[in-house]
Amino acid sequence: MAQKRTEIIKMPKVTVITPVYNGEKYLDEAIQSILNQTFSDFEYIVINDCSTDKTGEILKKYLKEDARVKLLQNETNKGVCFSLNRGLREAKGEYVAIMDSDDISLPQRLEKQVSFMDSHPEIGVCGSWLEFFGNKIYVWKTIPQHNDIFVGLLFGSMFGHPTVIMRKSVLLDLKALYSEEHRAAGDYNFWVRLGICCVRFANIQEVLLNYRFHSANISTTKRNLQKENAQNSLIILLKKLGVEPTTEELRLHSLLKKGIAVSRSEVKDVSLWLNKLVEANKNSKLCSESALSILLAKRWFSLCYRSSRRVPLIFTIYFSNKISKSIRISPKQKVKFFIKSILP
Numbered sequence: 001m002a003q004k005r006t007e008i009i010k011m012p013k014v015t016v017i018t019p020v021y022n023g024e025k026y027l028d029e030a031i032q033s034i035l036n037q038t039f040s041d042f043e044y045i046v047i048n049d050c051s052t053d054k055t056g057e058i059l060k061k062y063l064k065e066d067a068r069v070k071l072l073q074n075e076t077n078k079g080v081c082f083s084l085n086r087g088l089r090e091a092k093g094e095y096v097a098i099m100d101s102d103d104i105s106l107p108q109r110l111e112k113q114v115s116f117m118d119s120h121p122e123i124g125v126c127g128s129w130l131e132f133f134g135n136k137i138y139v140w141k142t143i144p145q146h147n148d149i150f151v152g153l154l155f156g157s158m159f160g161h162p163t164v165i166m167r168k169s170v171l172l173d174l175k176a177l178y179s180e181e182h183r184a185a186g187d188y189n190f191w192v193r194l195g196i197c198c199v200r201f202a203n204i205q206e207v208l209l210n211y212r213f214h215s216a217n218i219s220t221t222k223r224n225l226q227k228e229n230a231q232n233s234l235i236i237l238l239k240k241l242g243v244e245p246t247t248e249e250l251r252l253h254s255l256l257k258k259g260i261a262v263s264r265s266e267v268k269d270v271s272l273w274l275n276k277l278v279e280a281n282k283n284s285k286l287c288s289e290s291a292l293s294i295l296l297a298k299r300w301f302s303l304c305y306r307s308s309r310r311v312p313l314i315f316t317i318y319f320s321n322k323i324s325k326s327i328r329i330s331p332k333q334k335v336k337f338f339i340k341s342i343l344p
Helices: 027-035 055-065 080-090 109-119 146-155 168-174 180-196 223-241 247-258 264-284 289-306 314-320 322-326 331-342
Strands: 014-020 042-048 069-073 095-098 123-134 138-140 165-167 200-213
Touching (some): 014 109, 027 042, 042 055, 080 180, 095 168, 109 123, 146 180, 146 223, 146 289, 180 200, 223 264, 247 289, 264 289, 264 314, 264 322
Parallel strands (some): 014 042, 014 095, 042 069, 123 200
Antiparallel strands (some): 123 138, 123 165
């Protein structure tokens, strides 16, 4: 429900931050989804990144209509990370929630996330499932527990960025801001750096946001830069784990991430890479050993299973690595895997 501009909002429980650049097409819908939340104790900071369309007019309308809306204007186009950091510096809330200018937060999003954060004071960042709509339609069911989320960062982001709510005190203690150097994969870099600093993660196991997938998403328009930025963040994480990855090892890691069919020599090299990761973690103790072993075992099985038609007797190569004992393969899967590995 809108609040009159004459009302004075002091120390809100939540600050919602939305950066926007030329977002006139979907901005109304996104803003309304926040203003109509069942939880109302929030301020809403929108950063206009020097838009050239009607974004400014739309924002001025809401600025007049609702006291919770605060507008920040970039004099030149600075990008998402710069704009997010402006919002973080201005935020007065105990919690900071991220919202994109083209998505839709479900009505109880803030209510459920605030309740979760209040009852889990050890958690610094909390996301949720999200449902894609537009050019893609599916639900991304992010995993719930910290240990699994943190080790999962070895293979990519484990949060839908516009679903997250963060504890402001944690960000202040770490002086944490988004890296403009990694702007095309700024969220992934942010989670890596927070995880290394022992910030604990969680994901609520229900859809709290509808994510609009369209051609203007950064993930589709700046894919090459995104891959480069993401790899640089991965290297930061691997070094903290205790590994200085070579170019070849990064390639092997990429194969493990994709889980695609590879050659016999590549399978053996990936096996050695897995062992190196496990041993490094035993020394650094960066990750939960069990969570890491289970994740790597799942990736190892996927790669070996898909390579079975190309690599004769890969069944034996798979089980020769001790990491395979970290997960249980059903009898049916085992038989299928064996048959695929012996057929020409």
